[in-house]
Every structure is written in C-alpha cells, then in structure tokens.
Amino acid sequence: MKRFFMCAVLVIAVALTIPAFAKTVLKLGHIAEVSHPYAKGADQFAKLVAEKSGGEMEVQVFPSSQLGSQKDMTEGLIYGTIDMVLTGTADLGQFQPKMSLFDLPFLFKDRTHAYKALDTVGMELGKELEPRGLKLLGYMENGIRHLTNNVRPVATPADMDGLKIRVMSNKIYIETIKSLGGSPTPMAFGELYSAMQQGTVDGQENPSAHIYTKRFFEVQKYASMTAHAYAPEPVLISMITWSKLSDAQKAIIQEAATEAVAWQRKLSTQQDNEYWDKIKGTGKIEVIEVDRAPFMEATQPVWKEFAPTVGQDNIDKVLALGK
Incomplete structure (x- = not known):
C-alpha cells in the first residue's frame, strides 16, 4: 500500500511538470525595419494569434531580413523551413507569374481601388500559389512607390536618361524603369543602402516608409x-505548415490575418503623409512634384508586353473595379 501511494505521488508530480498543451510556434519573416507599417502589421498579427488561441499558438516575428531576402524566405515556405512570410507581389511573380499583375505601373486609381482588386481578383489569383507550396492569407500594404536618385532632379521621363535605378528581381519593374529611360539594376533590398552610398546605383524606387x-x-x-x-x-x-494545423488553428490564423490586414492598411495610409513630412523635415533631400501623365504614357508598352503573362482578363477585371 505504501509503495502504491508513493507511485501515485510520483505520477502526480510528473504530470504537474508537463505543460497542459504543446504550444504551436510559427516563425514569420520580412525585410522591413521594426518601425515600418507592415512590420507593425506583422506584430499585430502575432498579437491577435496569441489572443485568439489563448496562448496556445505563438508567432515569432523576424524583421530586417534576419531570415534572408524575400526570395530566400519565399523558397523557405516552399520547403517548409520557414512558416510565414510577408513579401511583395514583385517577388511572388518569380513563383507564379500572374501575381505580377499588381506590379503593372499606374494600375490603380487610388488605395480604395487597390483594396477592392486585391481582396477579390488578388485572392482568386492567390489560390494558384497553393500548388507551389504557398497559401495566401491576405494583402497588407507596403505603400505607393516613388523614385529617388542622387544625380539630378527628375521631373519628366527624359530626366531618367541613364540613371542606374535599383529594382527588385522582377521583369515588370525592370521594364518599367527601361521604359522611362533609366538603367534598372536588380539587387537585394538589404544591399541597397550601401550600394547608393558607394555609387553602385544612382537611385531606387520605394514607398515613403522604406x-x-x-x-x-x-x-x-x-x-x-x-x-x-x-x-x-x-x-x-507555407502549405507544409498549414497542413500540420488543426481546423481550429487554421481558422485562428486566417481570422487574425484578415483583421491584421485591415488594421495595417489603416495605419499605412495614416503614416504615409507623416513619413513624407519627416523626410522633408530632414532637409537632406529635395522632394519634387511631377506631372504623372508623361510617365503613364511612357510606361504603356509595359502593359502590352506583360498582358499575356498576367492575363488581359485579369487586367480588365481590375480596371472595371476602378470605374
């Protein structure tokens, strides 16, 4: 009887040392600084997952290219070495060409038009990523892209002549810069600051937050x-990660992503003007307003070239949403 009692005590003691559940931990990577609006969106997503799962799920966020370049991280999703990534459609175009639809120059009238297109046409196109090992949960926002350079003021496409502009490794971005008279130079984002500092490239194109x-x-x-x-x-x-989750966990991830996307878009819109005020406030860079019409006209050949790749029907669907 004494031995039985001691065994029972031992079993209870061991049981008390074992967690009530095995926490599911997901690693999420992106290339932005922690103060960037979509970096904050990633943190908000992680917070929501923790809350909705009662702490049974944890999303660990790795900013500033800690897990590699966008291409490296996206490949990590395919092979299951990384669970989640925030990346650009320009990067995804390397894995599913139709995703490059949203990289066409001057495609959207405004943010509202962009959101409508992404939440409908964009989500449908996202389904075509799944056979490649990638599941799309929604679209946060990087922002509206503008040009910078270190050589001369650019007010017209003619001013772009010969400027070496860093672009992502995406054919549409490359051809867009070519159509404007610049010399596109594909390069990883993490290398860009030093490349501009050393004169390897003359400039780049990115939203105000970056x-x-x-x-x-x-x-x-x-x-x-x-x-x-x-x-x-x-x-x-990653589809590999997704397949390991229970239905309840999948629902939590999708719900948290949808809520975080709405939260992040609002933040990004609010901070865009604030960032431009801060940029101007540095006194280190001249901000030039331009007539966009000549730029739009110069880049029309890019649409014709890539319509067969992204689908003219998809272009038409997006344009119809802006009417």
Missing part, C-alpha cells in the same frame, strides 16, 4: 513623387 525607416534620405538628393506603382504586401504561410 525611404524614411531605411534612412535612404541620407544617401539620396532627390525624391520624385511619381506614384508609379502600388506595392501590396502579401501574407503567406
């Missing part, structure tokens, strides 16, 4: 308000 948080204004003299492209920030999860 220009400010990455301190590009320190190594650039001119910013041109071209608003030549809108940059979505897809929220992706």
Whole structure:
C-alpha cells in the first residue's frame, strides 16, 4: 500500500511538470525595419494569434531580413523551413507569374481601388500559389512607390536618361524603369543602402516608409513623387505548415490575418503623409512634384508586353473595379 501511494505521488508530480498543451510556434519573416507599417502589421498579427488561441499558438516575428531576402524566405515556405512570410507581389511573380499583375505601373486609381482588386481578383489569383507550396492569407500594404536618385532632379521621363535605378528581381519593374529611360539594376533590398552610398546605383524606387525607416534620405538628393506603382504586401504561410494545423488553428490564423490586414492598411495610409513630412523635415533631400501623365504614357508598352503573362482578363477585371 505504501509503495502504491508513493507511485501515485510520483505520477502526480510528473504530470504537474508537463505543460497542459504543446504550444504551436510559427516563425514569420520580412525585410522591413521594426518601425515600418507592415512590420507593425506583422506584430499585430502575432498579437491577435496569441489572443485568439489563448496562448496556445505563438508567432515569432523576424524583421530586417534576419531570415534572408524575400526570395530566400519565399523558397523557405516552399520547403517548409520557414512558416510565414510577408513579401511583395514583385517577388511572388518569380513563383507564379500572374501575381505580377499588381506590379503593372499606374494600375490603380487610388488605395480604395487597390483594396477592392486585391481582396477579390488578388485572392482568386492567390489560390494558384497553393500548388507551389504557398497559401495566401491576405494583402497588407507596403505603400505607393516613388523614385529617388542622387544625380539630378527628375521631373519628366527624359530626366531618367541613364540613371542606374535599383529594382527588385522582377521583369515588370525592370521594364518599367527601361521604359522611362533609366538603367534598372536588380539587387537585394538589404544591399541597397550601401550600394547608393558607394555609387553602385544612382537611385531606387520605394514607398515613403522604406525611404524614411531605411534612412535612404541620407544617401539620396532627390525624391520624385511619381506614384508609379502600388506595392501590396502579401501574407503567406507555407502549405507544409498549414497542413500540420488543426481546423481550429487554421481558422485562428486566417481570422487574425484578415483583421491584421485591415488594421495595417489603416495605419499605412495614416503614416504615409507623416513619413513624407519627416523626410522633408530632414532637409537632406529635395522632394519634387511631377506631372504623372508623361510617365503613364511612357510606361504603356509595359502593359502590352506583360498582358499575356498576367492575363488581359485579369487586367480588365481590375480596371472595371476602378470605374
């Protein structure tokens, strides 16, 4: 009887040392600085997952290219070495060409038009990523892209002549810069600051949040308000990871992503003007307003070239949503 009692005590003691559940931990990577609006969106998503799961799920966020470049991280999703990524449609175009639809220059009238298109046409196209090992949960926002350079003020496409402009490794971005007379130079985002500092490239194109948080204004003299492209920030999860989750966990992840997307878009819109005020306030870079019409006209051949790749029907659907 004594031995039985001792065994019972031992079993209870061991049981008390074992957690009531095995926490599910997901790693999420992106390339932005922690103060960037979509970095904050990632943190909000992690917070929501923890709350909705009662602490049984944890999303660990790795900002500032800690897990590699966008291409590296997206490949990590495919092989299941990374669970989640915030990346650009420009990057996804390497894995599913139709996703490059949203990289066409001057595609959207405004943010409202972009949101309508992304939440409908964009989500449908996202389903085609799944056979490649990528599941799309929604689109956060990187922002509206503008040009900067360190050589001369750019007010017209003619001013772009010969400028070496860093772009993502995406054919549409490459051809867009070519159509404007520049010399596109594909390069990883993490290498960009030093490349501009050393003169390897003359400039780059990005939303205000990156220009400010990455301190590009320190190594650039001119910013041109071209608003030549809108940059979505897809929220992706590895299909390998997704398949391991229970239905309840999948529901939590999707619900948290949908709520975080809405929260982040609002924040990004609010902070865009604030970032431009901060950029101007540095006194280190001249901000130039431009007539966008000549830029739009110069980039029309890009639409014709890539319509077969992204689907003219998809282009038509997006344009119809802006009417």
